[in-house]
Amino acid sequence: MEKFVINGGNPLAGLVEIGGSKNAALPILAATLLSETPSIIRNIPDLLDVNTMILVLQGLGVKIEKLAEGTFQIFPDSLIKSDAPYELIRKMRASFLVTGPLITRLKRAQVPLPGGCAIGSRPIDLHIKGFLHLGVQVSMHSGYVEAWTDQLHPGEIYLDFPSVGATENIMMLASVIPGDTVIANAAREPEVTDLANFLMAMGAKIEGVGTDTIVIYGTPKLYGCDYSIINDRIEAGTFCVAAAITGGDVEIKGVNHIAMRSIITKLEEIGAKISKVSEDSLFISMKERPRATDIKTMPYPGFPTDMQAQFMTLLCLADGVSVITETVFENRFAHVGELERMGVNIKVEGRSAVVVGVEKLTGTQVTASDLRAGAALVLAGLAAEGTTDVYGISHVDRGYANLEKKLHKLGASIKRVYE
Ligand SMILES: CC(=O)N[C@H]1[C@@H](OP(=O)(O)OP(=O)(O)OC[C@H]2O[C@@H](n3ccc(=O)[nH]c3=O)[C@H](O)[C@@H]2O)O[C@H](CO)[C@@H](O)[C@@H]1O
Ligand SMILES: C=C(OP(=O)(O)O)C(=O)O
Secondary structure, three states: OEEEEEEOOOOOEEEEEOOEOHHHHHHHHHHHHHOOOOEEEEOOOOOHHHHHHHHHHHHOOOEEEEEEOOEEEEEHHHOOOOEOOHHHHOOOHHHHHHHHHHHHHHOEEEEEOOOOEOOEOOOOHHHHHHHHHOOOEEEEEOOEEEEEOOOOOOOEEEOOOOOHHHHHHHHHHHOOOOEEEEEEOOOOOHHHHHHHHHHHHOOOEEEOOOOOEEEEEEOOOOOOOEEEOOEOHHHHHHHHHHHHHOOOEEEEEOOOOOOOHHHHHHHHHHOOEEEEEEOOEEEEEOOOOOEOOOEEEOOOOOEOHHHHHHHHHHHOOOEOEEEEEOOOOOOOOHHHHHHHOOOOEEEEEOOEEEEEOOOOOEOOEEEOOOHHHHHHHHHHHHHOEOEEEEEOOHHHHHHOOOHHHHHHHOOOEEEEEEO
């Protein structure tokens, strides 16, 4: 078993470079299946989830070559299988994103229902709704989604919620269906935009990217291309909180200021001083005790649910009472119970958590239940008095590359221990 052992109290200082975005890399890797010709994808982060997606593609028959650190060439011409294995899909919900591309290439897909996870039940009804509108037939049995088509056609799809994954699956499928497909109430996340940019680099024509109405003018053939994915705004946000919670001074390089607007605004409300160093770099410093503030998670450009747990840790140390409301996932407060072991004062009432700031956190043993809960516990450990052992760090490895190395370089006392 692996754990992080953290001795808290060191203010972080120096420069950290942000890597490629997990949530952009996963759909873009799936989208390489849409053409028969190879693509080169750059800036792919070295994460467990990326490895899982690579195994999914290889399991479907696709050849993948690593050209350099973070750069892979994908040869989708060897795609032969339309069924994705349960062992991989259950590890990572994003593997369901191969469904759209499989239908376009092989006219059928058999993919296990990805199921729920520690943050909620996470249904896929909106993905299915989109497929049905585009001429796909779908049946579900024994925990599998079976999808097939004789004739795809364009359509108009209204999403009841701007689901990131549903927007991505539908956009991929529609990009090879001649005619105009409209996705209304589409997700506007920067990672959806990155996927659209990749599809356009492959030859698709898409309008309204980054707005809530995306129009895809499909073309029967897409071609592989050379593409570099965007950096990870959630990794950047997590390092911002690490700097703030330790009273540090850190330059964060590889950021998109616009994509991080809600995160930066909330940090400033809490009392962090943030300045723009360059087009892709910011400096964050925090010398005072954090101030309480309220946060409500929302689809982009609202405050990201993937930063909720990390901000909760910061607000646990604030002077005053904060209310954090989670509107995106129904059950994303699993970190609260573990933070309580470190001395926080939080009361969960339905979808809101009332956080009464305390003066200090105390190190102890805690266990991550999911990716961002794990990040929140690491942040708590960086600020706590004494030693914190964070277990369950495979969750953290799903979404952070070299987290402990990057934190150590900034002056944190953190090491990975194999027990
Ligand atoms: C790999 C990836 O990109 N993951 C991100 C993606 O997840 P993911 O794409 O799974 O998130 P969605 O935007 O689809 O989910 C948001 C909400 O919609 C609900 N829903 C979704 C689909 C559906 O068919 N029916 C339905 O009810 C979900 O249960 C959830 O409550 O966006 C989330 C919201 O920003 C992020 O937290 C995840 O990090
Ligand atoms: C919820 C997350 O990811 P996923 O959708 O892959 O579970 C996340 O990145 O915080």
